Amino acid sequence: MSVIEALPPGVTMIIGALAIPFLRGVLQKVWILILPLLVLGLVWGVPDGASVFVSFLDYTLIPVKGDALSRLFAIIFSIMAFAGGLFALNHCRTMEITAAFIYAGSAIGVTFAGDILTLFLFWEAMALGSTAVLLTANTPQASRAAMRYLTVHILGGSLLLVGIIVQISTTGDIVFSAMKPDSLATWMILLGFLINAAAVPLSAWLPDAYPEASPGGMVFLSAFTTKTAVYVLIRGFPGTEILIFIGLGMVFYGIIYALLENDMRRILAYSIVNQVGFMVTGVGIGTEMALNGAAAHAFTHIIYKALLLMSAGSVLLMTGKRKCSDLGGLFQSMPLTTVCGIIGALSISSFPLTSGFISKSMISQAAADETLTTVYFLLAAASAGVFLHAGIKFPWFVFFQKDSGLRPPDPPLNMRLAMILFAVLCIGLGVFPEPLYALLPFPVDYVPYKAGKVLGMMELLLFSGLAFFICLPLMKRTLTISLDVDWFYRRALPWLARSLVALFAPVDRGVRTAFLGGLNRGMERLFRYAGPKGPWARTMRAGAMVYWALSLLLVYLVMYLA
């Protein structure tokens, strides 16, 4: 039995996570840090092809099947679990880290699932793990958000399950491979995947739920659900044209809503949708360059988004505030958090020498190579928009702008170390992209650093920065939220239910009152005739009996003779 057969990476992570509540003190902390590294080692050792088989009913499941794409996602999920665990050590509860690690292990399980049934099992375990992360934040808002989150994911999971069952019964094949949305079953599978990707118009669950998690909880949540969705789209639906339009919709949805938002972590939540939009667009383009770009961007995105959320989470933990209108001037007392937040912001904006530049530019390059003119120019506009809403807006309103007077120090050591690790990775991958390129699913023939390309990107970004500061008066922070599709299930549906109750209650009451009234009247009448004093209950005299018997005989005789 090989090591991978004995210790499948995803299952190892989940079982290891279940051990966390039984450990105490330093041992628990050490285990939280060692477990993801152990799993990273296992992931690294997963060979190409199927390496674990399990018989289930008439099918042979393939819980572990490796290739470059699977390993790429599993590697970054393991690294993320390590950094997330390090960040969460001091402030997340034991159950929260346990749930987060089960969530991470399930995500790793999805990436290695060789068949669609195994994929579904880990997919649903992910939904439960992430819901538990939200619930363990232990606030009423988080609990309500967790229920809404779970409802949406149960809907997505149900669509996926029905699609999978129909697909298997039609084809008889359970291997998870590339599909085309050309039947109801594959459409349902695609829809199930897209709900987890927070694709428009069903994006609202993400900015609704994630910002309600704890500082460390949101760091975990930002990494796994949407990126496993990107993974399954790359493997399951490469080159599906509709994904280009959905991706571009996500890109601009994220920008517009983030520009309107006041809550710093909701800004970053909208920007997750925006960034996943770039990846979904890449999957829709579907060339090797585009799929490499989508995969690479998922890898770098997990790092810089986690860094941004660690920075925002540190601010939340140290100040207790999350609205931009309450923050500002924090660079004075939180220098490390500020610098790390800025590095994350530059990375998400694809600044040259940061990780975002070496990944996102591959997707634009793929659009150019395929002469997708409109897509190319929209992606360029979106790149400028990312700098606008996340690159400048987040650090400006949180760390600079007006001085809020708040002077919290940088967060505790473990949180600082986690931020430093990811900041170093953001810059490191930006300067030396080759190690990441070597992990990508297809051979890379791409040079990101050409003078003209760098100059063009710098112009695009810095002039969008100029636009930001010129338009600042238009972006005055207000104590508002923006209506989204979740309005339908948070306001419209409850209102509809209340209205229907209000409309039908009087009718229902009237019908029931009339029925009961009729019943009562009937009973009274019956009682009047058949009750103890009623005429039917009276004892008849013998003379009367003879009279009635003779009358009946007479009637009979008359009828007989007639």
Add this chain to the structure above:
Amino acid sequence: MTKKPKKTDKGMKTAKPSGSVNKTEAPLHWLVRPETIRKLWTGGGVLLTVLVVLELWVHPKGYFGIDATFGFNAWYGFIVCVAMVVGAKGLGIFLKREDTYYERD
């Protein structure tokens, strides 16, 4: 003109060692003093100008004609961002609600 504040050992009055949050009237940090902001605007303007002028020697790669023209990335980045801010502002008229909108239920 802002009165020059009295400096402490860290150049500012506050910053408690613990995780507590303290609101005070802090002196202006050098980075947010008006003269620094003026210098930053000047430096930013010079940087933007230099970037565009550099196109005389370094040509950003174009794929569709217009993106290879002089200064394209500069004006495109600026205009689309202004359009997005204005567009978001316009949409905000219809979409924005007070942040207790859902809590009232």
